[in-house]
Amino acid sequence: MRLLLFGAPGVGKGTQAKLLADDFRIPHISTGDLLRTAVANGTELGKKAKVIMDAGKLVPDDVMIGLVRGVLGSPAASKGFILDGFPRTLNQARALAQMFEELGIHDYRVLNIEVSNEAIIRRLSSRLMCRNDGKIYSTETYGATAGSPCPDCGGELYQRDDDKPETIRHRLEVYSTQTSPILKFYEDLGVELTVNGMDTVENVHRNINRLLQSTELR
Ligand code: AP5
Ligand code: MG
DSSP: OEEEEEOSTTSSHHHHHHHHHHHHTOOEEEHHHHHHHHHHHTOHHHHHHHHHHHTTOOOOHHHHHHHHHHHHTSGGGTTOEEEESOOOSHHHHHHHHHHHHHHTOOOOEEEEEEOOHHHHHHHHHTEEEETTTOOEEEHHHHOOOTTOBOTTTOOBEEOOTTOSHHHHHHHHHHIIIIITTHHHHHHHHTOEEEEEOSSOHHHHHHHHHHHHHHTTOO
16 A cells, blocks of 8 residues: 545645554655654754744755655555655655656555645644644644643643644645645546545545545555
């Protein structure tokens, strides 16, 4: 199973990726999570990425391509993966196609999750993440607030620095101008699948699995 999760910020890529990674027992590779780990560890990459992420902009292609090349080539990803948040530019999509060629990967799908902008803004404004295990929650469904303990591991739940209204608006603009055009690239390759993300987490998860079954990817 090699799956790319695609869609605007807040459509539920991370939420669904974690469920699918559990279903298929393969790694969830989120470029956003990799960058947030670098930020938390105070590495050089983290210091540079934080400024860009907090502004809602994209980290340069060469940095992201190098990061993903390293992870996809690792033994952990050899039996499959859920890639979340990459590619985000046409350059990244072309570089990924080249990586797949080098790794002999020909069978993969791009799952595009669609959600209205109003719902995205509501979801991102109420999102909480666990500082310890990266699990994703919502103040709307869990009734937790920033600073509450993670129900799973007890780590601190926090609001992401890029989930402020101004930054959310900018991330949506960046998605619309730089990232959404990639869909055509994958439609032309015949590997794109679209799922409606305007449903409960459980129903979206069930519909994704049905879609994957119908395309014989699982
Ligand atoms: P990244 O971390 O990838 O952020 P994103 O794409 O903006 O997407 P999000 O993580 O915000 O949303 P999501 O779709 O994962 O939704 P989630 O499941 O959390 O990237 C962050 C930054 O890193 C970028 O802005 C950029 O600077 C940099 N970056 C990363 N990759 C890069 C790349 N390739 N190139 C360049 N720069 C890069 O859900 C959101 C909320 O909704 C949660 O509260 C959740 O509980 C809730 N929710 C989920 N599903 C549902 C549902 N069905 N119903 C109701 N609520 C739901
Ligand atoms: Mg995410």
